[in-house]
Amino acid sequence: MSEHAEGQQHPIGLYFKVWGLLFVLSTLSYLVDYFQFQGYLRWSLILLFMFLKAGLIIAVFMHFAWEPVTLKIALFLPILAILVFIYFIAVEADYTYLNRLIYSLGEP
Structure with missing residues (x-):
């Protein structure tokens, strides 16, 4: 039993919050296309949302933050x-x- 308790344990609520934030960021990314932003604003927003989502996934789901x-x-x-x-x-x-x-x- 003690062998399984050695690793890091994170609250499930953290994963749900990050999942919700990823959903919000994906929605914002979709809205960039929906409202037809053009030029540097469009690509800046797309890249910003992409980097934020990738950072959250790496930090929390891949346990990089710890x-x-x-x-x-x-x-x-x-x-x-x-x-x-x-x-x-x-x-x-x-x-x-x-x-x-x-x-x-x-x-x-």
């Missing part, structure tokens, strides 16, 4: 490095594209 700090750093550091790398690639792509435009306009 992990030690060292594990969190070990998991988030590579993600941060990838995001920085993507930023550098985007800057380099813009630089290359602009150079191609400048030098292609100078040729006959």
Whole structure:
């Protein structure tokens, strides 16, 4: 009996609250399309709701909120490095594209 009681126990109400919040966030995400928001507002809201839902799922349902700090750093550091790398690639792509435009306009 004591073998089963060793793990972390979380109240079921926490899971129901998070599930309800996920439902609300999904409804808000749907309403972005329903009210036909356009442009940066649309994509900003969609990404915001997506990140909030993913964060809640990872933190609560995957029990990430109760992990030690060292594990969190070990998991988030590579993600941060990838995001920085993507930023550098985007800057380099813009630089290359602009150079191609400048030098292609100078040729006959």
